[in-house]
Amino acid sequence: MDAVEVRELYQACLAPGLRERELAFQRLGRLLYPIAWRQVKDDSHLQHLAEDCTQEALVIIWQRLGKGRGPDRPDRFVSWCAAIVVNKVREEVRRLNPTPAVRRAKRVGLGQLVSLDAPATEERPALAETAARDAPSADDAVAYAAIRDLVREIRTIPEISEQSRTVLLKGFIEGWDDADLAELLGTTRANVHVIRCRDLAKIREVPAFMDRLRAWYG
Numbered sequence: 001m002d003a004v005e006v007r008e009l010y011q012a013c014l015a016p017g018l019r020e021r022e023l024a025f026q027r028l029g030r031l032l033y034p035i036a037w038r039q040v041k042d043d044s045h046l047q048h049l050a051e052d053c054t055q056e057a058l059v060i061i062w063q064r065l066g067k068g069r070g071p072d073r074p075d076r077f078v079s080w081c082a083a084i085v086v087n088k089v090r091e092e093v094r095r096l097n098p099t100p101a102v103r104r105a106k107r108v109g110l111g112q113l114v115s116l117d118a119p120a121t122e123e124r125p126a127l128a129e130t131a132a133r134d135a136p137s138a139d140d141a142v143a144y145a146a147i148r149d150l151v152r153e154i155r156t157i158p159e160i161s162e163q164s165r166t167v168l169l170k171g172f173i174e175g176w177d178d179a180d181l182a183e184l185l186g187t188t189r190a191n192v193h194v195i196r197c198r199d200l201a202k203i204r205e206v207p208a209f210m211d212r213l214r215a216w217y218g
Contacts (some may be wrong), residue, residue, distance in 0.1 A: 001031070001186050003075045010077035014065060029058055031078060032085045038180065039089040049092050057085035079166055082184055086170075157206055164199040167192055 001009075012024035033054045040046040061081055064070060071080035154160060154168055163185060170176040170184070178189040185192070203209060 001078060003186065006076075006078050006186065007074040010070070010074040013061070013077075014070075025058055025062065028061070028081060029054055032057060032081060035082050035184070036085050036089050038176075039086060040093070046093060046096070049089055053088040053092055054085055057081070057088045060084055060088070076162065078186075079162075079184060153209055154203070157203065157209065159202045159206075160199050164195050167195045168199060171196070 009024060009028060012020060013028060015021045015024065033050060036054045036057070037047070037050040040049050061084060071077050155165055160168070166185060167181055171178075171181060176184075178192045181192045182189045
């Protein structure tokens, strides 16, 4: 979905006519459902959440748009909606299982960020999975929360663009592969790779963040 289509969908979801708005939200739902499905597809006990959470996310989006609380830019509308549905799924998973197993990522995790030059592979587990595997079982949730908070500091680094934050956070925290990220951002897998490499290089130049990361890994 290119930027023009995203803006058109955004405007349609704000249309004054109820029927046009409903049709736009039906289309949006068809975009969001596969995103929700990817979060639970590996667990048959949770797969029912994909449809439920998509519907709940659409209600949240409808309400926020009605209150003028949409994305900061129209071309970010789909990414904004995707974040809402992913968060809704994760909330429901946590509610059903407070310490769920973290999905295996398809490429290198943030554990390699200390060196930041290890090649991506299909076999390496994501950072969150590594922490959950290596930490004592009673501390899994605490360890994951601490790592998650550390990684989310990426949002505070001004040199990192919103698109780059999406690539880094969804890739390293949620285990999205490059094909998923490219689909979400309306770009190519090659460009996702470029974005990642470029902005990991920028993160290397932020001493406070790197010091905290090194301290975490000892």
